[in-house]
Amino acid sequence: MLGGFAPxxxxxxxxxxxxxxxxxxxxxxxxxxxxxxxxxxxxxAVAAPGERALVVGPGPMGILAAQVTRALGATVTVIGQRRRxxxxxxxxxxxxxxxxxxxxxx
Numbered sequence: 001m002l003g004g005f006a007p008x009x010x011x012x013x014x015x016x017x018x019x020x021x022x023x024x025x026x027x028x029x030x031x032x033x034x035x036x037x038x039x040x041x042x043x044x045a046v047a048a049p050g051e052r053a054l055v056v057g058p059g060p061m062g063i064l065a066a067q068v069t070r071a072l073g074a075t076v077t078v079i080g081q082r083r084r085x086x087x088x089x090x091x092x093x094x095x096x097x098x099x100x101x102x103x104x105x106x
Contacts, residue, residue, distance in 0.1 A: 037061060047074035051073075055064075055069065062078060
């Protein structure tokens with residue numbers, strides 16, 4: 001759709017999805033990127049418990065890919081530019097500590 005960066009645009013109602021009150025705007029904004037990552041990694045599943053996975057690029061899609069791959073049970077290594085890797089501790093959930101045995105940031 002043209003005008004994606006415009007302050008306002010007309011969109012058919014059929015293309016809109018309601019955001020539940022309990023879901024914050026930041027999380028809702030990640031719904032489509034997460035759906036893309038899940039479609040790529042889960043249909044069919046590309047990782048299994050005990051396998052190792054490498055995610056190149058710790059940007060938003062890379063972080064989502066790492067989290068989905070880890071949820072599949074794989075050991076995940078994320079590599080990328082140092083300035084982007086420095087942001088990883090801010091996006092990791094508490095149960096996914098930086099430098100834990102199952103995860104390494106290079």
